[in-house]
Amino acid sequence: MxxxxxxxxxxxxxxxxxxxxxxxxxxxxxxxxxxxxxxxxxxxxxxxxxxxxxxxxxxxxxxxxxxxxxxxxxxxxxxxxxxxxxxxxxxxxxxxxxxxxxxxxxxxxxxxxxxxxxxxxxxxxxxxxxxxxxxxxxxxxxxxxxxxxxxxxxxxxxxxxxxxxxxxxxxxxxxxxxxxxxxxxxxxxxxxxxxxxxxxxxxxxxxxxxxxxxxxxxxxxxxxxxxxxxxxxxxxxxxxxxxxxxxxxxxxxxxxxxxxxxxxxxxxxxxxxxxxxxxxxxxxxxxxxxxxxxxxxxxxxxxxxxxxxxxxxVQVWLDQSIGQVEGDMTVTDAGQVRLSDHPLIEFINRVQMEYGQTTISNTALFDDTAPGFVGRITMRQVLANYIYANTLKVIRVTGQDIWDALEQTASYFDCTEQGSEHIRINEAYLYPKPQHYNYDMWEGIEYEIDISRAVGERITKLLVSSSGQQIDVHGTYDVAMNHYRAAGGGNYAMFANKLTVLDVPTDIAELIADYIMQRGTIYSTLNHNWRVVT
CATH class of the missing domain: 3.60.21.10 (Metallo-dependent phosphatases)
Structure with missing residues (x-):
């Protein structure tokens, strides 16, 4: 000017x-x-x-x-x-x-x-x-x-x-x-x-x-x-x-x-x-x-x-071998990972339960580019699978909170017709930005999501894995999750302001790496504790 x-x-x-x-x-x-x-x-x-x-x-x-x-x-x-x-x-x-x-x-x-x-x-x-x-x-x-x-x-x-x-x-x-x-x-x-x-x-x-x-x-x-x-x-x-x-x-x-x-x-x-x-x-x-x-x-x-x-x-550090996996935790289709139990998700939940000293956990597949693990494991793979600087918290919630959280998670899907080929992601999780990180998958409970049903009425089965008993909506349960979710982030208001049983001020990615390094070899397991049906 x-x-x-x-x-x-x-x-x-x-x-x-x-x-x-x-x-x-x-x-x-x-x-x-x-x-x-x-x-x-x-x-x-x-x-x-x-x-x-x-x-x-x-x-x-x-x-x-x-x-x-x-x-x-x-x-x-x-x-x-x-x-x-x-x-x-x-x-x-x-x-x-x-x-x-x-x-x-x-x-x-x-x-x-x-x-x-x-x-x-x-x-x-x-x-x-x-x-x-x-x-x-x-x-x-x-x-x-x-x-x-x-x-x-x-x-x-x-x-x-x-x-x-x-x-x-x-x-x-x-x-x-x-x-x-x-x-x-x-x-x-x-x-x-x-x-x-x-x-x-x-x-x-x-x-x-x-x-x-x-x-x-x-x-x-x-x-x-x-x-x-x-x-x-x-x-x-x-x-x-x-x-x-x-x-x-x-x-x-x-x-x-x-x-x-x-x-x-x-x-x-x-x-x-x-x-x-x-x-x-x-x-x-x-x-x-x-x-x-x-x-x-x-x-x-x-x-x-x-x-x-x-x-x-950084490149040298990323390519350092920290252990190996026996079996296959590869993510070949991120969409399928969110439809039924997957070894990678089961593993991350196991890590959270180990360090959280509890038997119930939830986590998410944060991004569709997560590669999973196969063979030799490096820090590059750990950080590619767990991309956020989240730390671990264990909070005490009611059975009703777990039920409500699963219903919130189930809103991730939009299904207008019968059959798994018609399963779609709810646009609210895609626009204005992808929010795959707000779809949680759990370990330590057995549950079923029926997306042919109305939103808010999709959880048709909810049991405690260790006992096989129905979740008590009035009972209390200690659940391991990342600090973002524990604070109610991602529209999980049922978790906000709950009693913190354990706060682990270490990045979960570091916990995953530590877990692998301590063991040298980790194993791909799958207990099929949950699934999505239509």
Whole structure:
């Protein structure tokens, strides 16, 4: 916008990424096959966009620091070294980053060190210090003054639902304020005190309602409040969203421009804003958003070189043999794994029961790319099968809670016709992002899911494996599960606020590796304790 007369219009571009989840290099760690994603390709895209537009603002919208073996290796084994994700982002030179929910997975000390190494501010206006009510990370917003005096304010917000997922020791001293209430306060500051000309809200959270109809698309828990932000907070021009891993362009809610840039560095969101100065005031004339896919782009060599030393260590570590499996735990069809008992799921549940010192457990096949185990086992395979930094909890629940949880799990299926060939996944588990991780499979009980029946009435058999007796709905049972589920995450409200019998503050992936290393050989077993029927 340099040298633009006051009566003329100018253009700026707001670039945004979100939910990169530790993805730097363009290949999968599980099998080293190439992927069209990652910061190395994002860097190339952003350089091109900065050449295209004279004025740009780049914001990363959160969930940066966790998600790959690289991030796991650094956090758990080499945290004294500079954070590789921060080093890469420093090369990209964002104007700001927003704190996402997964930023807390390795603890607040780890997060604060990452922030200390960052050459850009981390924003989160609604994460407050319990002692004084002020933003705990100190920076609720940032302002960038562009040519001709145009001032753009960027307010950062983080989903307030984090206490329902995260380990309590990782969020000690933080008050998670409602994002709408925080936005109402800080947007007013940006408008009336900072006198910005354009207000951008970057919210690590998604949309809880259909953008056109306004109908709820998920339970109104407070996890995603993007629609509410746009509809209820005056003064927002552009709302950047995330968390749901969606690509959203050219959408509006009550005049507010809505965008979301996908996940894992598969592309960059670009919002082109046409401004005009009229009577000494800048006004928005036009806004157009697009998504720049990185497929086919050449990875930035500077990014590759930046992580090369620690990446070499990661690859050696991943390929270390930790044991072997006798039999076959291979996942050949993820859909079939969710229809009847599978050796991999039975094994993970056995590990959880061992370390949880209990006889009932549940887990999920988190992702359709999980390979399972066969022959020699490496850390690469462990982390490919258990991709999240979950820890283990044992909580005490009632038989009714178990029944209700199984009915919730059974809602994963949509079956409109008789016969297994017609089994489909409920669209609620696919849109706005895949949620296979919210379909649980259990060990220590025997059960049957009949998906020809109505949702909420699908559990036709439920016994305790050890006794063969019917589950007592009024009785209590100790169940091992990951901490996300134990907090009620994934719409399992029946588990929230239950008595914690045992808290094992170790990543379940580490427990799996430890279990294998202690034994040297593990065995593929299958007791067929559950199935899905039509």
């Amino acid at each position: 340099s040298n633009i007369p006051h009566h003329e219009s100018g253009k700026l571009a707001i670039l945004h990424t979100s939910d990169i989840h530790g993805t730097v290099l363009p290949y999968r760690y599980a099998d080293q096959m190439p992927i069209e994603a990652g910061i190395a390709k994002i860097s190339t895209a952003i350089k091109q966009l900065r050449r295209q537009y004279e004025e740009t603002i780049y914001v990363d919208n959160g969930d940066l620091l966790q998600g790959t073996p690289l991030t796991y290796y650094h956090a758990r084994m080499k945290s004294s070294l500079p954070n590789p994700l921060i080093a890469c982002m420093n090369l990209l030179q964002p104007d700001a980053a927003v704190v996402g929910n997964h930023e807390f997975n390795y603890g607040i000390t780890y997060l604060r060190q990452a922030m200390k190494e960052s050459k850009f501010p981390w924003l989160s206006a609604n994460l407050l210090d319990e002692t004084n009510g002020e933003p705990i990370f100190g920076v609720p917003y940032m302002i960038k003054e562009l040519s001709a005096g145009l001032k753009v304010g960027v307010l950062g917000l983080t989903t307030s639902y984090i206490p329902n997922w995260e380990l309590p020791q990782h969020i000690v001293g933080i008050d998670f304020e409602c994002v709408v209430r925080a936005a109402q306060r800080w947007v007013k500051v940006l408008r009336e005190e900072e006198h910005v000309d354009l207000v951008v809200v970057s919210y690590h959270g998604g949309l809880e309602r259909d953008m056109n109809s306004g109908e709820l698309t998920e339970p109104d828990t407070g996890e995603n409040e993007g629609y509410k932000l746009a509809a209820e907070v005056q003064g927002i021009d552009i709302l950047l969203t995330g968390h749901q891993h969606r690509v959203i362009v050219n959408e509006r809610i009550q005049g507010v421009v809505i965008a979301q840039p996908g996940s894992h560095g598969q592309g960059v969101g670009c919002i082109e804003v046409q401004m005009e100065r009229v009577d000494e005031k800048w006004i928005v004339r036009a806004v157009c958003s697009k998504w720049i896919e990185v497929a086919g782009m050449t990875p930035d060599k500077h990014i590759i070189d930046q992580v090369a030393p620690i990446e070499a260590e």
